[in-house]
Amino acid sequence: MTAFDQMHTGVGMIFLPKDDGLLHQAQTVIMNIFKQEGLQVLGWRSVPVDTSVVGYYITETMPNVMQLFVQISKEENVDDIERELFICRKLIERAAALDTWGNELYFCSLSNQIIVYKGMLRSEVLCRFYLDLQNGLYKSPFAIYHRRYSTNTSLRWRLAQPMRFLGLNGVINTIQWNLNWMQSRETSLKSPVWHGRENEVRPFGNPKACDSANLDIAAELLIRSDRTPEEALMLLVPEAYKNHPTLMIKYPEIIDFYDYYKGRMEAWDGPALLLFW
Structure with a gap:
């Protein structure tokens, strides 16, 4: 180059x-x-x-x-x-x-x-x-290398992992719920980083794609909207933070983060392992 x-x-x-x-x-x-x-x-x-x-x-x-x-x-x-x-x-x-x-x-x-x-x-x-x-x-x-195929769709080249931002082990148990909520909130996306072009990055999900691909789509949207990768994945896939002794004592700000965002983004529940970059 x-x-x-x-x-x-x-x-x-x-x-x-x-x-x-x-x-x-x-x-x-x-x-x-x-x-x-x-x-x-x-x-x-x-x-x-x-x-x-x-x-x-x-x-x-x-x-x-x-x-x-x-x-x-x-x-x-x-x-x-x-x-x-x-x-x-x-x-x-x-x-x-x-x-x-x-x-x-x-x-x-x-x-x-x-x-x-x-x-x-x-x-x-x-x-x-x-x-x-x-x-x-x-x-x-x-x-980063990740080997896995989608388990709930027929094998295709595009569905081999990794995705564009992450590799996932496990299954998103709440995928239809997550897609419905993403679709219902499409019109509410507003950020100065898009300079009025929000409509051009819709839709925010793909019902024909696998669960891993859709989580990747959601993560990419948040990252391109000026979130850090760590923040985007914490927002999408929160840990089991309620009554967590370590978080309660040492990191109460993390509990505050999860409490604030739980009403803005429904958890994508199910991953056993997530790699992201």
Whole structure:
């Protein structure tokens, strides 16, 4: 990435249609939306993979895995860049829902900070499948790996974990309740960080997605609305804080936090383990 300003560059890791005609349509829509948002598309890259290490079914169901590089010309901080990329992704997803290729589009990530490699892959195969992860030039301050598939839906590449912000073990027992409340409160989202564009980041949930994906959607919304990741997950998945001796004695402010937010966000109950970044 030496040819352009890395600080103002976003990388999209995208699952796209295999059919050349549908791929071209999808790429055209994506590039047009970035252009209308004032972002420059720097180019596309087919992510190199080794399909010899996976079975027939995985190869047959595998999407077209590509990376997209875009540049934001405005002088913005990291949070503003991430928020701009988030809005672009939501606009693209909304446009995709109107086309025949919409079900074949999925952003694993679109970020200035994170690239998500995922798929229907066994643990030992991930690095062998994605050749990028074997390249000595590929460097990252840290990496998080989480292996799990959704247990309440059929296996699909997009539902492999991790999600965009978190990896989850367990099941959200209250998922329908949570989705209903998120939908009922969509119109009440107001924050100066969105500069009047709140309507463009709706809807806030996806009934067709798994429970992990929907918790991820909710966490992303809160983080992009200027919450810290820790605050967002405490708000969404509060611990059993009532009559907790350690919290009562040492951290009463945490109890105050949970008491304040319990009337604003219903708990997403059920996770046994959450990884987030």
